Amino acid sequence: GESVGLHLPTLSVQEGDNSIINCAYSNSASDYFIWYKQESGKGPQFIIDIRSNMDKRQGQRVTVLLNKTVKHLSLQIAATQPGDSAVYFCAELFSGGYNKLIFGAGTRLAVHP
Amino acid sequence: SAVISQKPSRDICQRGTSLTIQCQVDSQVTMMFWYRQQPGQSLTLIATANQGSEATYESGFVIDKFPISRPNLTFSTLTVSNMSPEDSSIYLCSVDRGRLNTEAFFGQGTRLTVV
Numbered sequence: 001g002e003s004v005g006l007h008l009p010t011l012s013v014q015e016g017d018n019s020i021i022n023c024a025y026s027n028s029a030s031d032y033f034i035w036y037k038q039e040s041g042k043g044p045q046f047i048i049d050i051r052s053n054m055d056k057r058q059g060q061r062v063t064v065l066l067n068k069t070v071k072h073l074s075l076q077i078a079a080t081q082p083g084d085s086a087v088y089f090c091a092e093l094f095s096g097g098y099n100k101l102i103f104g105a106g107t108r109l110a111v112h113p
Numbered sequence: 114s115a116v117i118s119q120k121p122s123r124d125i126c127q128r129g130t131s132l133t134i135q136c137q138v139d140s141q142v143t144m145m146f147w148y149r150q151q152p153g154q155s156l157t158l159i160a161t162a163n164q165g166s167e168a169t170y171e172s173g174f175v176i177d178k179f180p181i182s183r184p185n186l187t188f189s190t191l192t193v194s195n196m197s198p199e200d201s202s203i204y205l206c207s208v209d210r211g212r213l214n215t216e217a218f219f220g221q222g223t224r225l226t227v228v
């Protein structure tokens with residue numbers, strides 16, 4: 001199907017290598033930071049989140065790092081696989097009144113065999 | 114988890130017409146969210162729909178252009194009114210999972226092309 005990430009920056013990696021996807025955010029009032037994965041023709045899918053008072057959180061093959069000093073968020077994917085090829089978005093959760101997610105810029109990850 | 118069905122999955126519409134997109138969830142949810150994703154771009158929140166009240170629109174989006182209905186806890190519609198080619202986008206609905214919405218669930222999206 002058509003891709004939603006045709007004009008997004010692309011990170012190309014070899015299968016088996018580690019990937020690092022970066023995101024800069026601007027709002028210091030966010031309660032949570034989240035990474036989503038979007039495959040072609042599908043809606044975004046939750047990967048991992050991190051609370052704003054933490055600096056690192058690990059999941060299965062993924063690690064999220066939060067540097068509040070420079071307002072930087074990163075997603076590390078270990079042993080990248082072809083199935084990891086997708087567009088990755090960072091998002092911020094604002095939980096005042098009602099919760100809403102605000103998405104940041106995306107990065108296309110292309111995994112080559 | 115939640116299963117979200119959107120209809121139609123895609124459509125090609127004439128400028129000046131309107132399209133209503135449906136979003137059906139397999140469980141009752143408090144909040145439903147509508148996003149727009151323009152070609153090659155990230156997701157932009159259009160509005161938040163709470164059952165029994167008017168939707169809350171984000172800056173740059175107005176009810177006359179994007180009227181939303183939320184008749185019950187499992188269903189919502191978004192209408193794109195008086196369409197122009199600039200409205201060509203993917204429109205996605207998403208559901209709230211409770212007090213925290215970090216793990217939001219999304220429909221597969223409606224790809225709209227306006228000619």
